[in-house]
Amino acid sequence: MSRDLFLYLHILVGLALILLPIMIIFQTQEKKSKWIKPLSFITALISWILLIPSGNLYVKFYPATKTLIKAGSRPWVHSIIMETKEHWGLLLPMIATVAAGLVFSNKIKESRKWWVLLMVLSILMGIMGWIITNAGVVR
Amino acid sequence: MKKFNYYNAVSSASILLTMLVISAEFIKPLKDFLASVFFHHWIGKAVVIILVFILVGFLYKENRVFNVQDEKFAWNSTIISLVMILLFFIIHYFIR
Secondary structure: OOHHHHHHHHHHHHHHHHHHHHHHHHHHOOOOOOOHHHHHHHHHHHHHHOHHHHHHHHHHHHHHHHHHHHHOOOOHHHHHHHHHHHHHHHHHHHHHHHHHHHHHOOOHHHHHHHHHHHHHHHHHHHHHHHHHHHHOOOO | OOOOOHHHHHHHHHHHHHHHHHHHHHOHHHHHHHHHHHOOHHHHHHHHHHHHHHHHHHHOOOOEEOOEEHHHHHHHHHHHHHHHHHHHHHHHHHHO
């Protein structure tokens, strides 16, 4: 698969991990929601699937970008932003699984803060990805 | 949560990840070992913490960890791990 395909998948699934938790958070406020379990399952599932495009991008394609960033004027973008993002990303599917697991255990109220954490983390990682992409562009 | 303790699973995975992140930066043979076994140190960390997440979730079902409620312990350890990873890379960049 090409780099662009992995990149688009990575961005689309990442965006889904911002939007789906928002939808679920709204569902947690309803007394009886028929959507919360399927949405939670899908969110947890795609959070694990996200490891495939992100892992491929990081292991196969990122080394060239890393060389550019480290040789440029903002090496901290790799050393701080990318290093943090790549490791936060490993906890993302686990946080989604905890949130979904709580929903399936009928602990809807307890799941809410984990969905909020997933959403906030996904937004932060999206911003970090944007910074990394810009730092890796040759001007 | 009778079959799987999600709280203990995420606590152990997040704490282990933080330990692996910090120790792999200081102990090069550890990073090299992860890279040699799993092709890349990042994949190595991923495999190790996923295994721990699954094993601890299924095997450790106590609802108290170090005398703290598992829910509270899981939330605190996850947040602290995320913050520690960020702080570690900031400090590591400036004092290297």
